[in-house]
Amino acid sequence: MKDYKYIGTDVTRIDALEKISGAAIYGDDIDFGANLLHAELVQSTMAHAIIKSIDISEALKVKGVYKIFTGKDFPYKFGLYMKDRYIFAQDKVRFVGEQIAAVIAFSPGAAKRAAELVKVEYEALPAVLDQMEALKDDTALLHPELADYPHVPWFFPKPGTNIAHWRKTRKGDLDKGFSEADFILEDTYQVPRYAHCAIETHVAVGKFDHSGRLTVWSSSQSPHTQRHLFAEALGLSHKDVRVIAPHVGGGFGGKAGVTMEIIPAALATKLKGYAVKLRYSREQEFINTYQRLGVVAKIKMGVKKDGTITALDHKIYWDAGAYVEYGANVVNAVGLSAIGPYRIHNVSIDSVCVYTNLPPGGAYRGFGYSEMLFGLESHITRIANELGLDQIEFRRKNAIKAGDLTAYGAKMNPNGLIECIDKVQQAIEWGKKPSSNDPTKVIGQGFSLFWKAPAMPPNASSSAFLKFNEDATINLIISGMDIGQGYQTVMAQIAAEILSVPPGKIRVETPDTDRNPYEWQTVASHITWSSGNAVKKAALDAREQILSLINRVYHYPIDELYLEDEAVKCQTDPAFLLPLKNFVVDGIMTRDGTFKGGPINARGMFMPEFSSTNGDPETSQGGHPNVHYTVGAAALNLEIDRETGKMRVLKAALAIDAGKALNPDLVRGQITGGLLQGLATVLYEDMRYNDKGKLLNPNFTDYKIPTSMDVPDEIIPIIVEVPQPDGPFGARGIGEHTMLPAAPMIANAVEDALGIRIKEMPITAEKVALAVLNKDKQ
């Protein structure tokens, strides 16, 4: 293994001082002075209705109200992958909470009071609140105009139905696969919707100045994508749209793409000279950003007695909500990958994106794979148990290896899945579960594998600028967002390694699209890999400029020169040592008093040029839609109180193949954080809607996210490193993956402890206690 100075070390976060001292500036912390206006939304109280009239007369009388805007003022469509959404509802509303109008006032209080006085008259339409209902022939259509919506070429909407996209993947011969099976298990699994619950709610401020330039300050994972969508929707030139993204108080996918940010951006264009702020309340954060999609998954799997999987038929129906401009790509991603990390020759996957009158579904850490793996990894354990096979052996036997074909026919990348399985099995002491002294408590063990690929357009790219300062410190200018994962630190480590400048001497700022080069979005766990490659190229460009200059002035051959400890050195002349700070801005003075060189400014860019979405629409064979997969395994010991159903994770082990952990402590941070977020989705959380489509628990009192009291007693994070050939120093992304195995592990552990299989998330204490009661009655 190569010896690195900064790569692979536990560098402390370069943004720590700002965040720990209270200096870090988040969206709502920026001051805008006396010309700041506040926007409050008028939101639909109906799940599906025609807007008959909007009466703003009473609202306009409220002191401090400046203007009120409605859909008529902004008849513009927008969307990331499919333009099916309006800035404000036009003739119809399609979910409870949809924005109908905005009141603009000089104080937040006045805006809020006035918004409550706007009267909207509706004509109710039948509300479609369940994706299986939405698929029936006689159900109301949410989008009769579906045929007219522009979308990316890899979506296949079915106009005249509520199906916004249908990803079909077919490989081998399914009938033959099932006929070869000795055992077939068929069942249905359900997963509800979930909320991201970043502690910072969405906030965005738009300002359209008198020169016609739009600036938006936005709590965002996607500043460049936002600029692009604002420019497109509002008919502005990209050069006249500027997005400034300060620190983000948690993203988890919820601040990817564009949701509410387009509202202040659009409002600003009609409020010239003012800044207009929209800050979501916690309730709005629950109701009208993206939510994780709900799932009904029907799985049929065939297996031989020896444990070889012969066939998989996986049908997944997604409750994608009223608008699917981003959510349909969740459906697409899983439709390509619903075999899980297994080698299966005969496959049929139908991943169906269904419109419902619930809030829009979109990106959520895991991008659909959590939902898919709940069913699949539950199913795998059940089949192993039915056949009398050890469930880990069964997984190991079918685990996908480098070079095996994925469901869409591309080759699987090098990976350490078997090593992850082995290490987790050892760490959790599989088969040797502890027993409880308390007779009311039982303990179960659960296991799960996971995999996930970045879901991104084939031309999603990253870029980097790097400039040296007089003292040989560096400004690294990039446009990914540090949403907590440690992006800025890891990018600094990459530049540090190549340029021999310590990470602490490298400043990475949050982006401003006017000054920072293009980055697609900070999503998909692709940023370490993609932006890391761009930063590496920028650092190599800087090094080349430095060494060329030394060669020009001192005539040492370039291949004998190297960088070490912030200086240029020469292999063949140990006496030569030139500190970077002597010349990286001012150049080098030669004998005649003239200077050579000048400021070192470098650039780097990365686009995965091998990626393509040109698969056959009926089979998905032929393209290369996913750049690579990250894989892993996890297990836990779960203590369950038979009387109350209360569960406690005694010990959990999670192994992930990071390719190369550029900063192991930050990888461990993703494991402890992601695992708890995953456990929360299965043990505590779910979004409860009434029969009118209204969310019943839009706050932290009724939607319980974990506190410090809910942490597993012991977590064993395990890092495996099978290098990603095209990754920076071999790295690939790990950010989302750590929450993927949580739900099936719990379901599998509950069955191990109680003999009860729960197939509908969440698996709350209440549900477990009731299941025990029912079982005891029988």
Added chain:
Amino acid sequence: MKELILKVNNELRSVYVESNEILLDVLREKLGIKSPKCGCERGDCGACTVLLDGKAVRSCLVLAVEAEGHSITTVEGISAEKLSALQESFIQFNSFQCGYCAPGIILAVTELLEKHPKPSLEEIKESIAGNLCRCTGYTPIFDAIMDLTKGDK
């Protein structure tokens, strides 16, 4: 509007407030002290935690007029001279990710360590049970506090 004299981070500040204004908004919007964050406006999340006479309170549930005559401390005050040992330990352990909950947690633990310089893990967990963190899984926060308070440190 009423004029208040608030003692914030050991300085006396004059500010005009309405009687229904919450301390969080007055600190942020009228005094420019931005480390207390808004996360829920109903006392669920703890991001707005400040110390009132050394006791951690949610500034979204305190009226500004109630704070007169009390000493208010925010993270800006704790960091004024140099970082506290607790803050240094949080840096060393990469205890925060997005950092939004950090000011509140730092203040909650500051109160704990005043009362219990050598807290048990259970006491640590309880002290921040009202401060939600969605990123870290809390474990690196526990580790930083345990390391700081172990042995002779």
